């Protein structure tokens with residue numbers, strides 16, 4: 001059993017705490033959040049200690065590893081504190097919204113052997129993982145194209161958008177990571193088009209976009225198309241398509257169940273897709289805990305590590321530059 005402390009007891013932290021408590025190889029040792037109500041709710045739910053400070057968590061001999069699910073601006077500091085305390089860390093994405101801060105953190109990371117796993121949960125999705133494995137096993141011949149569709153069910157509240165750091169750093173960051181994971185090669189060129197089509201007024205006020213299409217190309221010429229929307233009224237739309245010289249693979253959407261209705265006005269009428277990430281990636285989040293334990297106990301390399309988080313952010317910055325300058329950007333242009 002690995003004793004894990006969860007920092008951050010908000011939307012995703014509460015889920016991670018429940019997963020750590022339920023996982024057969026981990027024990028939820030303590031939780032911490034600067035919001036007293038949030039930490040009390042989660043500590044009561046699992047009958048575990050609520051730490052009074054992050055320092056208390058990192059100083060505790062009983063805590064063997066930490067899971068950071070706090071607000072994004074705290075991630076780099078907590079990664080550095082975990083390294084200083086010698087505690088393996090699973091940190092939610094993104095590492096930070098600022099590439100310079102991430103690069104400074106990378107220097108600390110490079111001098112340490114403490115395992116760091118990034119919260120790119122989609123790599124652990126059974127369908128996405130099977131698609132990648134089949135592709136690597138040559139089932140579709142040579143991979144030519146990757147199409148990633150990622151559409152959220154509804155525009156988040158204004159307060160969330162004000163803090164999120166922009167579509168590409170907050171949301172598309174998952175897709176940039178998935179693109180690298182599926183292509184198995186670094187993208188070298190990025191072209192991005194994006195607009196505020198769902199709420200143009202809010203978009204203008206915040207300087208934010210809600211709908212995007214992004215094209216990536218690798219050095220060998222493999223292509224990837226990412227398409228994002230912050231509002232898919234039919235549910236959380238998450239698909240990955242891999243096109244190769246001898247076939248195609250699709251990791252498809254999921255519905256809550258497979259019931260289909262047949263009537264006079266329609267056939268095969270089904271439920272909307274699973275609501276959002278907590279439902280759609282439930283297994284993936286739990287599998288990411290398996291992966292973390294494997295890193296801690298067996299010295300495995302994290303499936304998604306710090307450098308993956310840094311590279312995904314570089315692609316986000318390249319996409320912003322492409323959008324601003326209306327041109328194809330070389331990834332090497334980003335510092």
Ligand SMILES: NC(=O)c1ccc[n+]([C@@H]2O[C@H](COP(=O)([O-])OP(=O)(O)OC[C@H]3O[C@@H](n4cnc5c(N)ncnc54)[C@H](O)[C@@H]3O)[C@@H](O)[C@H]2O)c1
Pocket residue numbers: 007008009010011012013032033034035038054069070071072074092093094119120121277
């Ligand atoms: N992997 C995914 O699919 C996924 C999905 C959602 C969110 N996230 C990421 O998870 C993180 C949290 O997102 P959320 O939606 O749970 O947000 P949230 O606002 O619901 O929760 C964040 C929590 O962090 C706490 N917090 C803020 N500063 C803190 C500090 N210094 N120390 C301790 N606690 C602190 C807040 O009080 C809050 O309870 C974000 O970085 C977000 O990008 C990832």
